[in-house]
Amino acid sequence: MATDPKGKSPAAKQAAGDASQPPPEPQARDARRDERIARLRDSLARARRVCVLTGAGVSAESGVPVYRGNEGLYQAFSAADMATPEGFARNPEKVWAWYIDRRRQLLEVKPNPGHAALARLEQLMAAQGRAFRLVTQNIDGLHQAAGSRDPVELHGNIWKTRCTECGTVSGQYGEIFEGLPRCARCKALCRPHIVWFGELLDPAVWQSAVRAACECDFLLSVGTSAAVQPAAGLIHMAAANGALVAEINLEETANTRWVDLSLLGKSGEILPRVVE
Numbered sequence: 001m002a003t004d005p006k007g008k009s010p011a012a013k014q015a016a017g018d019a020s021q022p023p024p025e026p027q028a029r030d031a032r033r034d035e036r037i038a039r040l041r042d043s044l045a046r047a048r049r050v051c052v053l054t055g056a057g058v059s060a061e062s063g064v065p066v067y068r069g070n071e072g073l074y075q076a077f078s079a080a081d082m083a084t085p086e087g088f089a090r091n092p093e094k095v096w097a098w099y100i101d102r103r104r105q106l107l108e109v110k111p112n113p114g115h116a117a118l119a120r121l122e123q124l125m126a127a128q129g130r131a132f133r134l135v136t137q138n139i140d141g142l143h144q145a146a147g148s149r150d151p152v153e154l155h156g157n158i159w160k161t162r163c164t165e166c167g168t169v170s171g172q173y174g175e176i177f178e179g180l181p182r183c184a185r186c187k188a189l190c191r192p193h194i195v196w197f198g199e200l201l202d203p204a205v206w207q208s209a210v211r212a213a214c215e216c217d218f219l220l221s222v223g224t225s226a227a228v229q230p231a232a233g234l235i236h237m238a239a240a241n242g243a244l245v246a247e248i249n250l251e252e253t254a255n256t257r258w259v260d261l262s263l264l265g266k267s268g269e270i271l272p273r274v275v276e
């Protein structure tokens with residue numbers, strides 16, 4: 001059963017979108033969506049400290065498949081071989097070849113209006129002296145490509161490498177290389193700067209995300225199934241600290257029934273309307 005950190009009443013749950021009710025007529029649905037977008041805009045306008053948590057869904061309209069899909073980049077993906085330290089130790093050439101291939105595919109995609117709207121929101125809030133923090137589970141670098149300045153990247157960044165000996169992180173968007181990358185400082189082998197299965201998040205990165213979630217008065221979760229921990233826990237932390245919580249997602253998530261505001265639809269269509 002979905003946890004309900006806000007202890008919502010049945011009426012509040014219905015307002016957030018009750019799956020047990022028959023689906024509304026298209027016109028009524030559009031009106032309800034417009035009303036929710038207006039409410040989300042109002043809440044954002046009033047917030048002093050905003051935290052936005054994004055997931056793979058934000059990049060879906062750019063053509064980057066979400067994790068749960070069965071196509072594109074994740075086809076023939078073997079997590080045990082490509083996304084574990086053991087797989088890398090067994091065959092670093094194979095792992096790097098796979099990540100370079102993914103980098104090549106990412107060179108073909110561009111940020112979408114959802115990324116752009118979040119970059120604009122960050123600018124607007126900074127200009128008004130309000131706090132804003134973007135926390136992403138995505139590794140594709142599309143938020144930065146759209147103009148977001150310093151997102152907290154919980155799971156790393158595919159365009160960066162990390163030294164297996166001294167931990168030096170380097171690399172930049174668009175870099176494609178042949179063979180195995182070596183550390184500029186100590187010449188040891190570098191690995192992708194990505195959090196693999198079974199690995200812990202970088203403690204400093206996680207602390208930044210926790211601070212953003214716990215100190216915000218408004219948390220917006222966009223395009224994440226909220227199924228991957230510990231990232232999904234940030235939504236609960238914000239709620240437990242009294243923040244208003246809103247969600248934009250193509251379909252319902254485990255949080256839909258308790259969040260203050262849930263908007264079903266594409267982030268690339270909804271976000272630009274929220275950040276006008």
Ligand SMILES: NC(=O)c1ccc[n+]([C@@H]2O[C@H](COP(=O)([O-])OP(=O)(O)OC[C@H]3O[C@@H](n4cnc5c(N)ncnc54)[C@H](O)[C@@H]3O)[C@@H](O)[C@H]2O)c1
Binds near residue numbers: 064065141222223227
């Ligand atoms: N672009 C990327 O960098 C990328 C892509 C796939 C997976 N991942 C990694 O895999 C894990 C997956 O967790 P996750 O929660 O981020 O993704 P997920 O694949 O578990 O869930 C994606 C969510 O996005 C929703 N969605 C799909 N298209 C959407 C759209 N156009 N607008 C709004 N919502 C949409 C889906 O309904 C789903 O709930 C993460 O750890 C992430 O690091 C990253």
Ligand SMILES: [Zn+2]
Binds near residue numbers: 185187
């Ligand atoms: Zn090194």
